[in-house]
Amino acid sequence: MQYPSILDKQIKDKNMSVLRVENLTKNYPGTVALDNATIQFESGKVNAVIGKNGSGKSTLIKLISGVIKPNNGKIFLDEKELSFSNPIEAYDNGIATVYQELSLVLSLDVAENIFMGRLPMKNGIVNWKTVYSKAGELLKSMGVDISPKAKVFSLSMWQRQMVEIVKAMSHNPKVLLLDEPTSALAQNEVRHLFEFVRRVKEKDVIILYISHKLHELWQIADNCSVLRDGKYIGELEMKDATQKELLTMMFGDTKINKLPDDLCTSDEVVLKIDKLTRKGKFENVSFELYKGEILGIAGMLGSGRTELLKSIFGADPYDSGTIIVKDNEIKAPTPEKMRNLGVAMTQEDRKNTGLVQLRSVRENLCFASLDKLSKNGIMNKRAEDKAVEKQIDELQIKIPAQSVRVSSLSGGNQQKVVVGNWLNTDPDIILFDEPSRGIDVNAKQQIFQIMWEQSRRCVSSIMVSSELEELLEVCPRILIMYHGKIIDEIKSKDCTVEQLYLKCMGGKL
Amino acid sequence: MTSKRKFRFDDYILELVLLVIIVVIALLTPNFMSPQNLLNVLRNVSLQGVIALGLTMTIIGGEIDLSIGSSVALYGVIVAKVTGWLAESNIMPMEYGVLVGILVAFIFSIIIGSIIAWLHIKFKMPTFIITLAALSILYGLAALLSNGFPITTFPMWYNNIGAGRFLGIPIPAIVLIVVFFIVFFIMKYTRVGREIYAVGGNAEAARLCGINIKKIKTIYMIAPQILACVSAILLSSQVMSASSQFGKGYEMTAIPSVIIGGAALSGGIGTVWGTFLGIIFLGVISNGMTILNINEFTQYIVKGSLIIIAVTVNTTLLNRKQGA
Numbered sequence: 051m052q053y054p055s056i057l058d059k060q061i062k063d064k065n066m067s068v069l070r071v072e073n074l075t076k077n078y079p080g081t082v083a084l085d086n087a088t089i090q091f092e093s094g095k096v097n098a099v100i101g102k103n104g105s106g107k108s109t110l111i112k113l114i115s116g117v118i119k120p121n122n123g124k125i126f127l128d129e130k131e132l133s134f135s136n137p138i139e140a141y142d143n144g145i146a147t148v149y150q151e152l153s154l155v156l157s158l159d160v161a162e163n164i165f166m167g168r169l170p171m172k173n174g175i176v177n178w179k180t181v182y183s184k185a186g187e188l189l190k191s192m193g194v195d196i197s198p199k200a201k202v203f204s205l206s207m208w209q210r211q212m213v214e215i216v217k218a219m220s221h222n223p224k225v226l227l228l229d230e231p232t233s234a235l236a237q238n239e240v241r242h243l244f245e246f247v248r249r250v251k252e253k254d255v256i257i258l259y260i261s262h263k264l265h266e267l268w269q270i271a272d273n274c275s276v277l278r279d280g281k282y283i284g285e286l287e288m289k290d291a292t293q294k295e296l297l298t299m300m301f302g303d304t305k306i307n308k309l310p311d312d313l314c315t316s317d318e319v320v321l322k323i324d325k326l327t328r329k330g331k332f333e334n335v336s337f338e339l340y341k342g343e344i345l346g347i348a349g350m351l352g353s354g355r356t357e358l359l360k361s362i363f364g365a366d367p368y369d370s371g372t373i374i375v376k377d378n379e380i381k382a383p384t385p386e387k388m389r390n391l392g393v394a395m396t397q398e399d400r401k402n403t404g405l406v407q408l409r410s411v412r413e414n415l416c417f418a419s420l421d422k423l424s425k426n427g428i429m430n431k432r433a434e435d436k437a438v439e440k441q442i443d444e445l446q447i448k449i450p451a452q453s454v455r456v457s458s459l460s461g462g463n464q465q466k467v468v469v470g471n472w473l474n475t476d477p478d479i480i481l482f483d484e485p486s487r488g489i490d491v492n493a494k495q496q497i498f499q500i501m502w503e504q505s506r507r508c509v510s511s512i513m514v515s516s517e518l519e520e521l522l523e524v525c526p527r528i529l530i531m532y533h534g535k536i537i538d539e540i541k542s543k544d545c546t547v548e549q550l551y552l553k554c555m556g557g558k559l
Numbered sequence: 560m561t562s563k564r565k566f567r568f569d570d571y572i573l574e575l576v577l578l579v580i581i582v583v584i585a586l587l588t589p590n591f592m593s594p595q596n597l598l599n600v601l602r603n604v605s606l607q608g609v610i611a612l613g614l615t616m617t618i619i620g621g622e623i624d625l626s627i628g629s630s631v632a633l634y635g636v637i638v639a640k641v642t643g644w645l646a647e648s649n650i651m652p653m654e655y656g657v658l659v660g661i662l663v664a665f666i667f668s669i670i671i672g673s674i675i676a677w678l679h680i681k682f683k684m685p686t687f688i689i690t691l692a693a694l695s696i697l698y699g700l701a702a703l704l705s706n707g708f709p710i711t712t713f714p715m716w717y718n719n720i721g722a723g724r725f726l727g728i729p730i731p732a733i734v735l736i737v738v739f740f741i742v743f744f745i746m747k748y749t750r751v752g753r754e755i756y757a758v759g760g761n762a763e764a765a766r767l768c769g770i771n772i773k774k775i776k777t778i779y780m781i782a783p784q785i786l787a788c789v790s791a792i793l794l795s796s797q798v799m800s801a802s803s804q805f806g807k808g809y810e811m812t813a814i815p816s817v818i819i820g821g822a823a824l825s826g827g828i829g830t831v832w833g834t835f836l837g838i839i840f841l842g843v844i845s846n847g848m849t850i851l852n853i854n855e856f857t858q859y860i861v862k863g864s865l866i867i868i869a870v871t872v873n874t875t876l877l878n879r880k881q882g883a
Contacts, residue, residue, distance in 0.1 A: 389769035
């Protein structure tokens with residue numbers, strides 16, 4: 051980018067800066083979240099930090115950004131020891147963090163978000179002219195083509211992610227912490243974001259990039275520090291690293307599963323969708339789902355996959371077409387009606403639509419099956435105990451007690467509660483919307499095992515996912531959705547990720 | 560999963576605060592602990608208490624009902640009007656007519672609760688606004704029906720409800736306890752109770768679990784109206800008259816009781832037992848101050864301040880628990 055940068059002065063005195071943590075340790079009751087870690091991060095590079103959930107990477111981020119304090123160890127920035135009592139202090143000392151959950155206010159515009167809490171003032175009132183001109187300069191200097199007056203809700207996820215990073219960079223930080231910035235993005239959006247991160251990298255900032263999407267690292271990271279069970283395992287230069295090497299470092303030795311060959315196959319149609327259309331979302335979608343089958347739906351974000359599932363489940367309306375469940379045509383479906391017909395749907399967004407975060411694991415495992423667990427409106431405690439214990443046991447949900455709030459669980463355990471809630475309804479068809487979103491690799495494998503197990507029990511599933519590798523790993527047959535239409539269908543045994551990716555992009559790159 | 564929860568000071572904070580207050584008041588005024596006075600406390604809180612129990616369902620469900628004060632006035636006037644009309648037109652003597660009056664009032668309470676729920680569901684209006692409007696409308700209806708005067712068309716036996724005793728215990732206190740057990744049972748042991756918690760905690764998640772949120776919302780908007788009707792019967796039978804001035808400001812006691820009891824106005828959190836403690840808490844304070852001969856206006860200030868303190872203590876502890 052040829053635009054003059056507000057960060058140019060940092061480039062001029064190009065002394066490489068270094069962030070170093072020494073013997074950093076954080077204990078929580080019962081666990082050591084980070085165990086004596088000594089790691090060094092250099093500027094001008096994207097330093098990836100990877101590890102499965104519970105490996106200590108979030109703890110590391112929180113320690114560096116001043117959210118929590120270490121029990122032992124020190125943090126140095128250019129040989130100056132850092133010690134913060136709160137995140138604002140860390141921010142003031144040049145450590146900026148962009149969290150997984152975006153912190154932008156959707157109803158405000160880009161400029162207001164960037165200068166939130168420090169809008170330029172003149173005589174005690176906000177100087178809007180300066181706000182927009184400054185924000186405009188800032189966006190330009192970072193090569194971001196977004197109007198400072200655009201409302202954030204009108205932006206796509208990757209654009210919001212960029213605004214978030216521009217906001218962080220406007221503080222002229224020395225260290226930029228990116229916590230899973232791609233978790234909500236589709237593959238093409240990730241590419242845009244990466245281009246942007248590469249530009250940021252040139253500003254001589256120390257970038258820490260937290261992720262559990264391995265394949266991304268080769269595209270974006272220069273080197274990669276691996277954590278496992280709170281311990282620092284080692285560091286690799288990405289250009290020399292192999293996937294196998296990284297996986298070994300992350301997991302010791304966990305195998306990647308190939309498609310099992312004992313899945314239920316049948317030619318009995320349990321769900322038939324005919325010319326289903328919702329204007330602006332998807333049109334003329336037709337397909338059949340067989341008994342025991344796991345059918346994948348691949349497509350980029352915005353191709354209408356989630357919307358299709360929601361309309362089939364009765365959560366959203368549709369304009370025309372028919373839905374036939376086990377030979378019954380369904381008129382005006384609602385989630386209640388579909389559930390009673392044996393259809394389940396696990397929501398992608400566990401926080402806002404999948405779970406009642408304020409309530410306990412026990413309650414959340416029963417919300418979809420209350421009719422089965424009650425008699426004449428009164429809860430049957432024994433049936434409830436059985437249903438709850440069964441799912442906790444079979445899905446290996448790790449919790450200290452049934453009464454803990456689901457909000458206190460990790461993503462993987464929350465996802466298991468979502469699935470358990472629906473398995474308690476004894477469904478014949480389960481619609482999985484992004485079942486692996488925001489959960490670690492091991493929990494992902496467990497969720498896939500659960501899906502295969504359902505197939506063996508002749509329960510049919512539809513899986514929507516942004517992760518093409520996952521679809522190939524889990525589903526024997528995959529439909530490809532592009533701009534609201536089903537354009538192709540593949541058998542996963544004779545398709546590669548690259549081929550599938552190409553098809554999802556409409557056949558052209 | 561046989562983890563027994565350890566006793567935690569935090570879990571019983573409201574009980575402890577209540578205990579301390581009772582001890583303090585008991586030390587200051589010897590009369591306070593007399594059985595007579597304690598029953599008095601129960602009777603005095605029962606009118607607002609039954610409504611607070613119904614409101615607990617509404618508030619846990621994530622909504623509010625501000626109209627209950629006027630509802631009490633209206634339902635009392637309806638009972639009196641119907642009874643009087645039946646007697647005047649020689650259809651039925653007051654002795655039986657009052658039963659019809661009560662039935663009509665209950666039907667009205669269900670209708671009004673349903674209308675509030677319908678407006679909320681159909682037009683996505685906040686219940687805060689609907690019931691604020693209803694507070695005014697229902698008061699107006701009560702005043703119109705009664706011409707602004709107290710009506711006294713009640714049979715003698717009616718007085719036994721509000722002023723009578725059973726085994727020495729005032730009937731309103733018994734009603735309060737019975738209503739407590741019913742609401743407690745609904746919220747803890749029934750499907751509807753679970754669904755109210757789900758809808759209050761996250762209505763969209765509840766809908767996507769196949770929970771009929773329209774039905775649940777209708778149920779928990781009707782509940783405080785029905786209990787306002789119960790309150791109206793207790794009050795009108797106690798004083799043997801009904802007036803549009805009755806029930807004024809009841810929401811100012813009923814809602815704080817629920818909140819002191821630990822329920823969150825944002826929904827999904829709260830217990831019926833907590834509300835019960837909240838009701839007793841406010842009752843004890845007001846009784847204690849009266850015995851101590853504290854100026855009535857000062858009482859208002861003390862009561863309001865104590866509500867703020869109680870809620871602050873409750874929420875800070877709750878936050879600490881969540882943070883842990």
